[in-house]
Amino acid sequence: MPELPEVETTVRGLALHLQGARIKALSLNREGLRRPFPQGLAQALIGARVTSLSRRAKYGLIATDRGTTMIFHLGMSGRWRIDPASPEKHDHLVLETEAEAARPSHTLALNDARRFGSVDLVATESLEQWPAFAALGPEPLGDGLTPAHLAHSFTARAAPIKPLLLDQRIVAGLGNIYVCEALHRAHISPLRPAGTLRRADLARLVPAIRAVLGESIAAGGSTIRDYAQPNGELGYFAASWQVYGREGQACPCGGTVTRITQGGRSSFWCESCQK
DNA sequence: AGAAGGCCCTGCGTGC
DNA sequence: TGCACGCAGGGCCTTC
Numbered sequence: 407m408p409e410l411p412e413v414e415t416t417v418r419g420l421a422l423h424l425q426g427a428r429i430k431a432l433s434l435n436r437e438g439l440r441r442p443f444p445q446g447l448a449q450a451l452i453g454a455r456v457t458s459l460s461r462r463a464k465y466g467l468i469a470t471d472r473g474t475t476m477i478f479h480l481g482m483s484g485r486w487r488i489d490p491a492s493p494e495k496h497d498h499l500v501l502e503t504e505a506e507a508a509r510p511s512h513t514l515a516l517n518d519a520r521r522f523g524s525v526d527l528v529a530t531e532s533l534e535q536w537p538a539f540a541a542l543g544p545e546p547l548g549d550g551l552t553p554a555h556l557a558h559s560f561t562a563r564a565a566p567i568k569p570l571l572l573d574q575r576i577v578a579g580l581g582n583i584y585v586c587e588a589l590h591r592a593h594i595s596p597l598r599p600a601g602t603l604r605r606a607d608l609a610r611l612v613p614a615i616r617a618v619l620g621e622s623i624a625a626g627g628s629t630i631r632d633y634a635q636p637n638g639e640l641g642y643f644a645a646s647w648q649v650y651g652r653e654g655q656a657c658p659c660g661g662t663v664t665r666i667t668q669g670g671r672s673s674f675w676c677e678s679c680q681k
Numbered sequence: 682a683g684a685a686g687g688c689c690c691t692g693c694g695t696g697c
Numbered sequence: 698t699g700c701a702c703g704c705a706g707g708g709c710c711t712t713c
Contacts, residue, residue, distance in 0.1 A: 409706055440689070440708080464707080482706055483691075496691085520690045522707060538708090565684065574708080581706055650706095670686075672704085 408480035409581035410464055410546070411619055415626030416486055417466045421459040423488060423512040424468065427503040428455045430511070435498050439518055440481065443499070444527040450474045451501070463542050463578035467533070475530045481522025487515040499525060542578035546615050551577060553608035560600035560608075567603060568596035569669040580615065583650045584622070586674045588615040590649045590657075595680045596666070596673040621646065649674040 408416070429451045434443055454470035461467065469475040478484070487497065489512055497515040505511040516525070528536045543559075544550025559576045560567070570576055571585045580588075589596050591614035594607055603611075625646065648658065652674060653665040661678025 412706075479707080481690095481708085518690095519692065520705090520707095522690070524708090563683080569684090572707090583706060669684095671707095 408464060408482075408484060409584055410461075410579035411584070411622035411626055413464050413466055413480060413579075414461050414623050416480070417459050417461045418626075419488070420466070420468070420486055420514065423514065424456045424459060424501075424503065426456060427509065427512070428506065429453065429470075429501055430504040431500075431502040433500045435500070439484075439498060439521045439523045439525060441524055441526075443525055447476070447525070447527055450527055451476065462533075462539060463545070463574060464581065465538070469530050473530055475528050475533060477524075477526040477528055477536075478516065479524045481518060481520060481524070483520040484516065484518035484523035487517050489513050490515055495519075496521075541575055543574065543576045544578060546577050546579055546619055551612055551615065553605060553612050556603075556608045556611065557605065560603055563600040565600055566596060566668055567594065567598050567600045568673050569671075570600045572669070572671070577615070579619075582671050583647070584615070584618050586650045587618040587647060590675060590680060591618060593680055595677075596668060596675050598681075649676060 430453075432448050432451050434447070437443065450472060451470065454472045454474075456468055457471050458469045459467065460469070464479060466478045466480075467475050468478070487494070490497070493500075493515070494517060496517045496519045498518060498521070499516040501514040501516075503509075503512045503514075516523070526536075526538075533539060544555060556576075560570065563570060568585060568589065571580050571588070572582065574580075586596070588611065592607065592610040594603070594611060598607075649663050652663045655663050657663055657676035657679060659676060659679040661676040663674055663676055666673050666675075
């Protein structure tokens with residue numbers, strides 16, 4: 407489920423219930439996810455007030471007035487369930503907020519069947535030095551993603567562009583779905599050796615990346631209301647995909663969508679309109 | 682340094 | 698109905 411637009415929508419949904427709230431309780435139902443949960447997580451969070459929620463790449467950040475920030479990654483199957491009617495299998499971490507004046511208590515469960523996700527605790531003042539963040543490239547929706555940046559990153563690279571766009575050090579936050587969609591929108595083949603892309607190609611690619619992400623966030627924004635529902639389900643915005651998951655179906659150009667494997671991941675593309 | 686491959690884990694759809 | 702298999706939105710690690 408979670409790529410950048412889904413994480414952004416998740417953070418916005420969480421903010422409705424967590425922004426300004428005091429954390430009353432934290433329960434951990436297993437040792438950890440990909441990694442063990444951080445030491446001192448309960449001490450850092452219980453009694454703390456949430457000061458802000460934000461996103462960096464595909465990470466969600468929950469900052470508190472204690473000077474620490476809880477960072478979550480949803481991996482492949484992670485999601486937050488808001489005010490669930492009953493506990494579910496794979497609810498690994500559960501937060502409960504304090505009821506205060508005009509502010510009801512809420513329960514927030516981090517559910518992750520495959521446990522590819524992660525939870526970390528980092529000093530807020532040194533977030534940018536946190537190793538996973540220090541290595542990240544520019545945000546695709548920020549000023550740092552430019553044709554010049556991509557040209558620099560792709561110089562002398564023989565590898566196909568598709569797996570390079572998944573490299574978080576080049577662009578932070580792109581996942582398999584939106585790379586497929588952005589390349590399709592920019593009419594660039596996923597097989598193109600990155601170093602052969604010309605400035606005109608990159609000048610199409612950058613706005614294509616921004617458009618597919620922006621449109622998905624906009625679609626997610628309209629479903630934020632769903633986060634208040636017990637199941638907390640989030641739409642996948644799949645209706646707007648042109649190539650992802652559409653092997654054998656028609657491309658709008660009249661061609662046919664095909665699937666290949668690159669770096670062990672599926673790439674969906676149209677040989678007719680992507681060169 | 683870059684490139685390729687494997688691994689972590691559970692659930693779901695498909696085909697026999 | 699049961700079972701085996703392939704596949705899944707990600708990141709990290711090792712090896713060459």
